[in-house]
Amino acid sequence: MPTSTPPPNARERQKRERRLALIEAAQRLVGERGLDDVTVEEISSAAGLSTRTFFNYFDSKDDAVLGIQEIDLDAEVRARFVSGGPSGRMMTDLEALVAGFLRNAAPNIEQGERAMRLMMSEPRLVQRHIAWHQRVVGELEALLSERREARPSPVDDDTIGMVAGLLMRSSALAWARSGYEGDAAAHLPEAVAQLRLLLDD
């Protein structure tokens, strides 16, 4: 889960810093007192910003706690997938794509890990996290449309999208189970293996 390249100007830099500060404040306060006992006003204050500004950065309180950010996929990974690659087999290529998405799921590993820990005790956060996966799946479906030109698949897009969502969640859970070793993408093979094991049972 590497961070993106530092932005070029002061505005962008400030934007990024403020974002991180809001996430940090949100995760800390929620970790101390629980999701429902922390207000947006408190989070904003702790980050030195106004409540109104908070909502310039995040759609909702839960998003800040999760550190949810814009979907950003490496252009090379993207290009390869839409051209029918890397292997030409849908399941294998889907794994590569999911790994690409997982690598950019949170601003940094620490905040990603903290979000995972908070999800263990806050069902609403899980739901919000899954909602984010759904947005990724929406992006994926656009890619699938493009890919169909190069390499049609007999599987419907909904199923592919849902399996992608499942793999993302499963990888994150495997990461948690490992004690947060490496990053979530590193645990994707494990998630795939479990899925195959179940289908064979």
Place this chain on the structure above:
Amino acid sequence: MPTSTPPPNARERQKRERRLALIEAAQRLVGERGLDDVTVEEISSAAGLSTRTFFNYFDSKDDAVLGIQEIDLDAEVRARFVSGGPSGRMMTDLEALVAGFLRNAAPNIEQGERAMRLMMSEPRLVQRHIAWHQRVVGELEALLSERREARPSPVDDDTIGMVAGLLMRSSALAWARSGYEGDAAAHLPEAVAQLRLLLDD
């Protein structure tokens, strides 16, 4: 998606009728004007109840629109699963269980279909629907714990739960694609087939 047996006394009967009335009002109004343009007050009014009472029946506005109800699984289906059946193979038995859940996903087929239709244009409803699936998965995990005594599986509970969720959603989408023929449970085999097809690709 059959309805449950009519309840025995006036109180229960009224409760059920009010619930149906709230769902009907919610679905109609949201269908006409969109989710964000309809208030809880309007829904409650249309059903002849107060806003305060609305929340005695549903946790949220979205739940009413979706017609979400308590998870209710047939006792026989439940008993068979926890004792290691019906076939002894996890994937096959999971399918039977998912079919059981699907059969009781909405108060009646009409309201289930209307919920599906509304989800097509309201992403927030999709998310709420998936959240309900998560609750079902929570119930499933309790069953898996019990079943482990009778028949352990090498697959972790999270993966099993997620595949159950995927199958529920996939069946519902296949039902929609068929023009709402039969019920969602009837489309489960199709969902399973698509999943297998992807894993083989």
Place this chain on the structure above:
DNA sequence: ACTGCAACTTGCACTGACTGCAAGAATAGT
């Protein structure tokens, strides 16, 4: 360095989903 402009912050007022409380109404049981 100065200037104009675009982007961003903030305070403010407000909406609507949702909640706790208590009084009154409706059902259930004897």
Place this chain on the structure above:
DNA sequence: ACTATTCTTGCAGTCAGTGCAAGTTGCAGT
């Protein structure tokens, strides 16, 4: 009919979230 229990409702309130406009800050060009 009487009593106990359950449910409805009105009310007051919280807080997440939103639109608006005035003020501030960065940026680019001269």
